[in-house]
Amino acid sequence: MAVVIFVLVLWYGGLFFQSFFLHRYAAHQVFTMSKTMERITFVLTWIFQGSSYLSAYGYGIMHRMHHAFTDTEDDPHSPSHDPNLFAMMWKTKTIYQDINQQRIAIDARFTKNVPQWSSFDTFASSRFSRIVWGSLYILFFVCFATTWWQWLLLPVTLFMAPIHGVIINWFGHIYGYVNYNVKNTSKNLFRFDFLMMGEGYHNNHHKYASRANFGVKWYEVDLTYVIIKILDAFGLIKLKPVRIRK
Structure with missing residues (x-):
């Protein structure tokens, strides 16, 4: 039971900070926060994502590119142009790392105001950090796993963020329903999104x-x-007013 609770805490904790901080703040900036709150959220994202920590800078830029080039060959992740989800994951990883390590030129429209804490990201994304988190997860399983099938959850803890990404970026462009006819294949995965905390409303x-x-x-x-x-x-953050055009 302890292992299941542990995985659920990491699942929803990591998912929340990916959605709240990396997606809605870093990529889309639907709200503002103070620099102190931003730094605190960087650290909390690292704690909950652990071995699969994603940089707000890399994620924010790549997600903006996804919206600009959805379902085209320039989309960082697209079922329309990648033969399978593993090929898509590898392509996404490569582009993400190229952005973070500044190996490719990025249009200024994708980098504007994206939060960056270079020194922290260097540490949080390091092999040392990922190995430490992975070792702690394995130690937890050694101490608390009571049945063999609980060990099947270990890869989920190690690769939590990529799994979250695959659910939305692969399955969210193949399965589900649509509320709006848009010029891409995005779909809503669930009518009540209990699994992805709102991220499943991808068509919306x-x-x-x-x-x-x-x-x-x-x-x-x-x-x-x-x-x-x-x-x-x-008062910890401030939502921006948005006028929706029907």
Whole structure:
């Protein structure tokens, strides 16, 4: 039971900071926060993503490119141009690393105001950091795993962030339903997104990329947005007003 709870905490903790910080803040900037709050969130993202930590800078730029080039050959991750999800994951990893290590030229429109903490990212993304987190996960399983099948959850803890990405960037462009006819294959995976905390409303998001709430229908509850509203109410962040054009 302890292992299952541990994996669930990492799943939803890592997913929240990926959605809240990397996606809605770094890439789309649907709210603002102080520099102190930003640094705190960097650290919390590292704690919950652990061995699969993603840089806000690399993620933010790559996601903006995804919106600009969705389902074209220039899309960093697309089922329309990658033969399988593993090929897509490898391509995404390569582009992400090229961005972070500044090996490729990036259009200024993709880098504007993307948060960057270079010294922290260098440490958090290092092989040393990833090995330490991975070793801690294995140690936890050694101490608390009580049945063989619980060990099948270990790869999930080690590669949590890429798994989150595959669910949305691969399956979210193949399966599901649409609320809007957009010029790409984005779909909503779930009518109530219990698994991805609102990220599963991918078609809605591609229609209104600057909207903080990814849910549109009454039953499309965006759990990340609920937490964003609470943080906004306490003054920890400030939501930007957005005018939605129908």
